Amino acid sequence: MRYQEISNHLSSISLGDLPQQWKMEFEYLPQGVQVDGLWYPALKMEWAEGETLLQWLESHHQDKKSIEAAVGRFKDLMMGLSAAGVAHGDLQHGNILVASDDTLRLVDYDGMYVPALSGLLGTESGHRNYQPPSRGVEDFGSGIDNFSAWVIYLSLSAVAADPSLWGQLHEPDAEHLLLERADFETPGSSARFLTLLQHPDSRIRELAQVVIAMVDRPLAELPDLGQGIVPAKVEDAGNSDEGADPARGGRPAWLQSHLSVMDGYSRSAIRGGRTFRGRRAGDVTLVASTVSLVLTPILGVTGSWDVGLTAVAELGFGGLLAGAAVLGWRSRAEVREMLRDSETVGQLLSHIGDPGVGHAQLVTERERWEEEESQRIALFTGGQKELTQRLQKEHARIEGEMRAAMALLEIERTQLSAIFQAAIDKAAEPFRHSWIEDRLQQLEVDRAYLSIGGKKVLRALAEAGIRTAADFTGFRVGGTGVLLVRRDGEAIRVPGVGSHRAALLRKWRERSIAELNRQCPIALPEQNAREVEDSFAPQFRALGDRQRDIETAARAAKDYVTVRIGGERANLVKLNKPAADAAHAMREEFDRRAAQLRSHAIELQALKRESSILEEQQRALSLWSYVRFLYRVRS
Template identity: 30%
Template sequence: MAWPTPQEYNEAIQNPSTAFSDPELRSGQPVLTPLGLPRPITGGFASVYQMVCAHQRVWAVRCFLRDFGDHQERYAAISAHLAHANLPYMVNFAFLADGIRVGGRLHPILKMEWVEGEPFLNYVERHLQTPGALLDLAQQWVQMAQTLARAGIAHGDLQHGNVIVVQGRLKLIDYDGMYVPALAGRQSHEVGHRNYQHPQRNEALFGPELDHFSTWIIYSSLVALAVQPSLWQQLRGGDECLIFRREDFTNPMQSAALSALEQSGDVRLGRLADLLRGLLTLAPTQTPPIDGQLDLNAMRTRPAAAWIRDHVPGNATAPPRAGASHPAPAWIADFIITPPAVASHPPPGAQWQPRLVAGASALFAIAAWFLFGMGAVGLAAPALLTAVLAAGNTGYLALHYWRTPAVTTRRNVRSRLGAVARQQRTTARELAAAERELAYIRLIQAQQYARIDRLIDQEQQAEQRQLTTQNQRYQRALDDLQVQRHRLQQETALTIQRIETRYQERIADIDQQLGALQQSEITAQRRRLEQRRQEFVKEFLSRQKIEKALITGIGPGIKEQLKRHGIVRVTDITTQRLANIPGIGVGRADTLLTWRQRVEELAWQGAPTRLDRRDERDIHHQHERMHAHLTRERERLEHKLTRKVTAAREQAAQRAARLTVQEQQIEERHRAQVAAIRKRHRQQLATLRSERAQVEKQATGFASIVEQEISRLEQTRQRLNWEHAALTAELDRQPEADFPGFVRRALLPR
């Protein structure tokens, strides 16, 4: 499965509601660039986005650029161990296995609390002229390293980009390469920043010693800058490093940074360069943890520390003899006062004194018993003398034994052992009490944090409820305005539609009349022509008289008879009138009707077939006048329609403008009310956060004092343990000095 690119993550995060599975992130919004796009912080392994969610909580979302397969297992182990350790240097986070959807597929993300602080390099550069701040930071660095080591944690990539200074305190981010005991036996997915890691480090190195080298590098850099701030400019500090680069580690003999320390003229920086050269002779797994006892003010010119010589391959020094104690680190030697050697041999002639005393006592006893044998004295005298001499010799031998150098030495060693043991017990009690005190401080701090966080959460929830209520009122007002706008649009559209319908019907009727006007002109011409033909036929027929016509079978008498009955012209001949005339039979009636028909046919044949120009001109002018009238009427209706529609739209625009003003007023009131709500709650939140910061400051101050005391007691315990081991070894090296043996050696010649 292809892993998303930074661009694909960028496109997905533009729509948080569909991209994230976490409800809080879905309701959040990413911090944007000036172009309106999500602003990522992209590294070698992940792109980090800043998400602002409800209650103004800010989260860092790490989107992984590579798939390691065991992300979830590693982060589950890291999360569990950090929750148990509860260290002040870490930030809260949650691993979401199906956290983001990109291209239809779910991918893991890391949801980490966003820490507002100052980048490590910026903080160091800003305090170059305040050495005390850098030395305090260096001391914090040592304490943090020791705390992580005691918790069994190694960050895996200690470098400037993964350290943030928050109110003068150190915070670590980016836990991709972190080691915890539950991950023992695995390999690392990264080898850390090249300017902070041992040149021989690889993926196989993954254990509690992972941070030893980078811890020394950062600590040494801070101390060197505190002593000589000009090293920052000289070695181009801030360019992806403090003052050291990988080239200084791969070729220490040609190292510009180490040479600058040596040529600075400051003995302390020269000793620091020697220390780092010694570290570079060791393998990564042999680099010792930092002990915090590098006292640059008290450094003496002496060979490299014993622990460095012990780890250098091919060391030519002779191995310690069996039974000898392991040499102490160099800094312990500064605290141990080696007792002067006591001579183990008695002074010349001292071994003959007991023999002379014993010999003289024996002579006196023999003399007393000789006198008893001679009867010169009784039994009591020699017996008492012998007892006195035996007791005196025993006391003398005991006194001599007590003053023997070997016995004196063993007695002194045992006395010192007893004193060291008492100091060990006292130190153990003080250390236990200090640890209990530190735990109590942490407990009180956690309780106060919980109380204040609970109040902060309640305040934020109250603020959110009020903001939600206000937003709902605001949204209802906007919805009401939207309904009014929609109703206005509908009313305006309906009004315009009615106006257009009314006028468009009249315009369409005129258009229909205009369209029919040409055909009307043709029809009028046809009617006029028909009229002219009929007039011609009528006039022609009116001039055709029966008496002048030659009609077969119709003589003058018949014509006269027809005249008497009013039938004079051809138009007077009809079937009804002929039937009422005597003497006109059917035959003559048919003849007359046939004649009339022939005359009419002749008339129609002679009738005009087209209009003359005058008629055509009259008809055309009449229709032109009609066309002009209709066109003027159409233009008048169109102009009136335009005025009506414009008036309706202007009226709607005025009403819409009033709605816009109302919306602006509603929005201004909403912003003012939201600002008032936030101001009220922010003041309370600021008070609570100030109280929390005060608690943190006090607890940190007390804890720092106790931790320093614990560190001092730990060092004292280590020193006492070493002294105890050294005195025990010294006691074991002393020759046996029992009293019977001493008597035997004192009285019997060898």
């Protein structure tokens, strides 16, 4: 019923509707195979050409562009499955094939979920290196692929960003990509997860935290790959500025307090700028004093003023008027505001400096630091790779020793099996002999094709007691001629039977026995066979025990090596952690400074615009403009 429902649902999915052509032709045959006259169902699936995902990564992990494309294709595949209401059930490297055109195919649909199977239990729990530890057959629904999809997506994304992670975290011949079951069982002490969490690439760190957050959550609650990252995101402190005011788009608070005023000026300038408007009482007094100064020479000529005294008075009064004009100009509110704004913008321009020069210095500094950091990372990853190679060599040595011991054990088992079969055959011989004897008694001599001279010779044989193939065993030549040996061992002479006829009789009997041996259906009775088996059972058990001992010793040796080198790996990671943390902090500092320089560049442009506006206002509000404003005649 399951396979029929899976077949029906897959048949309803059009290949044209799939972003990745993952579906293989699949048909359920109720009468697929006939065994002993009975029909059994079978699954008929299209033959799939391609490499498994693991094989493909082994040969392509250095090709970043290909891996990046595979990341997108895998995400498309998962979105296509979700849209079709299908879950594979055992999503892992062996069931994902990469075709010659680099598209992805899925095989092995035994554990697949389709909507018609809702409410049933699953038939499997999936590959252990791709499933959360808590998954069981009761986890069977549209979300059963979510965890394994994120595990594969993390592995592909990490290798795409940093191909060296393949050599660090994947072991040759291992049944996983970058992570395995032990990492999911204890993520807090996992060296692989720690490597990913400390990676310089923030995307790798974020995806690693996402998978860790999923380990203990029920499958039904996990987001599918198409939903994106919905667990708590890792905040990147490098994207924010210290002291920034979020309400103003990230500007530093100290700069914003100044630029808030300048924003006001910019809007004023756009509305027409500042000009002198409205004469004050002081302005009128200044104008009247100037008129008086102009009229004094005229009075001095026409009146009784002394000319020399008048000139001196005019010079002194003119100086006072000039000073009064300057004071009047500076006392104007619009002039005071303009001068204050010019001073503020000048200070800000001096404080910000040239962001371009700062950016060039930051780039140089960061490149030098990144080069040093890459050397440090190379030493760390080289150490990890060396540990992985040591682990692989140790495992290979243990496997070789185990195979050699097992080969010797197999030779012993083969020899013992031959002895056991010989014992079975020997025990069965009396039963076979009795059956053959019965059949020989049914083979009468007169049925044989013998050139023995007709009925006279047959009658002589009968008189000698030889009527069937069972009545004689052969012949021998004695002093009185050829003697036939009867079944009881007595040798008798039969008239008319010489050496030629005796040989023909013996050959006929031997051919008959050979044919009966081929036809004999008699096997050793069960009770007798059990007795033979019981006699050999201790020896076979001993061989089995020795095999288990060899396998157990090999596993223990591999576990010991794994734990020992794992401890060295953990210690290496521990020693690297302070440097990795410092590197992370330094990257955040570089990011902060870069963001600050970008902010300064934006503010510099704003300040330059403000400075240009202020230059226009300085011309409009100059001392000369003020004098013209004073004596301008209104129409």
